[in-house]
Amino acid sequence: MKSEFGLFGLGVMGKSLTRNLANNGFTVSMFNRHIKGLEEHVAINFKNEHTELTNALAFDNLEAFVKSIQTPRKIMLMVNAGKTIDYVIADLLPYLSKGDTLIDGGNSNYKDTKERSLYLKSKYIYFIGVGVSGGEEGALKGPSIMPGGSKETYDAVAPFLEAIAAKDKANLPCCTYIGPEGSGHFVKMVHNGIEYAEMQLLAEVYDILRTNENTPTDIANILESWQPLANSYLLEITIDILRKKEHNEWLVDKIMDKAGNKGTGNWTTIATAELGVPSSLIASALFARYTSFYKSDRVQLNTLYNKQTTKPSITTKDVYDAYQFARIINHHQGIKLIAVASKTFKWHINLSEVARIWTNGCIIRSSFMEELVEVLRETDSILNHSAIVKQVNLLKPKVNNAVAQCVLAEIPIPCISESINFFNGLTTANSPANIIQAQRDYFGAHTYQRIDDETEAFHHTKWIN
Template sequence: MTQPSFGVIGLAVMGENLALNVESRGFPVAVYNRTAEKTKTFMAERAQGKNVTDTYTVEEFVKALAPPRKILVMVKAGKPVDAVISQLKPLLQEGDMIIDGGNSLYEDTQRRTEELEAVGLGFMGMGVSGGEEGALLGPSLMPGGTPEAYDKVESIVTKIAAQVDDGPCVTYIGPGGAGHYVKMVHNGIEYGDMQLIAEAYDLLKNALGLNHEQLSEVFAQWNQTEELNSFLIEISAEIFKKIDPETDRPLVDVILDSAGQKGTGRWTVVSSLELGIPIPTIYAAVNARVISSFKEERVAAKEQLAGPSGKYEGDVQSFIDKVRDALYCSKMCSYAQGMALMGKASEEFGFNLNLSEIARIWKGGCIIRAGFLDKIKAAFKENPKLPNLLLAPEFKQTILDRQEAWREVLAVSNQLGIPVPAFSASLDYFDSYRRDRLPQNLTQAQRDFFGAHTYERVDKPRGEFFHTEWMENS
């Protein structure tokens, strides 16, 4: 057996599948897990007969790898990553490399890169998207670090990544924490996408009364359209088909309506606030998961807080089509917000992100893979300085053509008391962005009144500030 130079630490679902993916592409692999029993089970059940070397201490793991070593760490973000690095650091030699493939905070990745590069070790923060299946068969990979570090792993990552019509779903993202920053925003967009789809489902079920078979059929049809063809729409159509064997009800109806989150959506919101880029659709999606966790309070509140109810009384198919249009318009806003955030981060942190390439590598393998990413790729390729995706000619015309349906869906939702926070936030974003005059002139007047914060004037050059003694004539 050829001595491996590539190893994986952490044999949870993603680590196992990535190890098998690498081995299947012709690269021998060494593996290590803190719990020895997990390693033994993996070897017996999944790695038998494969070019995989099992090890049971960190020292044994490092010795099993031929230098220059490339070590993929797949453990929980935060302190566990630092703990693994501290174990590896004294055992490695100059030229060896650690790759963090978890969902680490980009600031942690930046710190680790600086610390390890200073002692002659390579470090990369690599976002990995695609879930269990993607990790095994081909994920979307977002590696960040030095160009030299990427060169050392390019031959491996280009083979294990998902393959689409215009190449593997991996590219060098940028320096330091760039890879994990892009993965963070990817997850923020994913939060937005999932919430928008959930709101469309809520409307079809509770405004129109569609049953699980009809829901599956509608989502399957949407997945055949150019604008909504995507992994999340596809799996939603499958979810509606599944019957719970215990109750003989659709399984989705048995699942508790309290959604979890691991932090990347919240990090995206925090970063957007720090950089001053509005991402209201993604914020609404994060907030929707938070409020869903108040299950017991919501059940109690239902008994005390009355509101409208009922069903939509118009043409059913016409409203289904309008929900589809509203979903697409809202998705465009969510992606526009994510791309704008990455553009600002690129300037602020010196990432030098290629937004067209990022859209391209999201076309396959990842959770937000969707047909219309080709159009996003083309929009930023044509104009890398595009300030907002909504201004790209094709997207602009699409949203202008469909906004009437979008507005009607929100009006019906409000009339029936069905919450659509992400749909609403998306339309508010569109309406705010297209307005040349917003009411924040009053906000600024109030700030100057109580805090002498000054203001600019519409009839003076930008950058000139004024203050008024608002009470002097009272």
């Protein structure tokens, strides 16, 4: 007997996806490398631990693994992004046949995915880059899946991906064809960028509320009261985190305030700069993590400058409104980045469908995301939608006050403050960029356009005689 699907790499996500496939009735071949004394008999031990894997085939021999799968083969790679993917592809190639498909389910850089697709095409092997969001639990119970590659390749693997994906409110799979090579991993990358900012916003909310002398349990109760109007997966887990105690003390108070990252926030920030899109909240969230990592510097400078944080004169309702305002800006920026990339690379991405598959299974799922499914059917710029305009106009005075009070209280809120700075810049008809362009022309003869010249010609001035 041969299996229907192969899964290479039994880390946390690989194991969960294998069980998900088996629970959906597919026969699976699974492979994990064998390293004496470190990783031994991983696949067979995993098979023996779970009854749903009774019919699965377990291997630590690569050739036997590949030969156990029905042709044309469909093999999903769940290994670390980067050079590891290239090494795995090189190891697999001698055993593959014309028309087989490799599926990269890791967080690969979209540019690498494009290159790998072209390379494998020359070997007559199909390749599709698939973003998978949801963590360990999502991978097991149903993740959000973002596939990018040729439509023909997607159609061949769709029965597997759509079966294991989460389901939206209409019971449709949270998996859709994103577009050509690289687009799936690009969308997943931006998903993670939005996630960075959403996490940072909740951290800032926590900081404001604790400075106002609320305990972690108090803050959890406040956040819980927000759920009817602003629920999200990240809000839910933050409530759980704040309530968790260890030896009758809040665990969150014992966690070192140094936030790590695995690279997708960096890539999103690079992409937004390369494409000329101001996704400034994602960048601010990334740099906030970098700042957090300089713990010893922060402790030293706190003493050196006698930093005294004070209670901000701000209501819990104002904090909520500022949080909601900043979330709107974050989603606007992330979606705008996808829209510009889609136009630049001719991917023809359906933004409403992207929002739909983000309504369940993924880390940034939320009630607001459900609203955006309808909003993005009408516009690719959510700040132009009438319902959003009305909401932003109501929230703007509150975020202004919140930012002002936090600055006076010396509470760092990089993402909340950037949300209003970005909005003020985007809604300013006549910006001070004219002085910058004049400066550029002065020292570099970069030229400028004139508002009194309808030909849009470029001019240069000799600024000193």
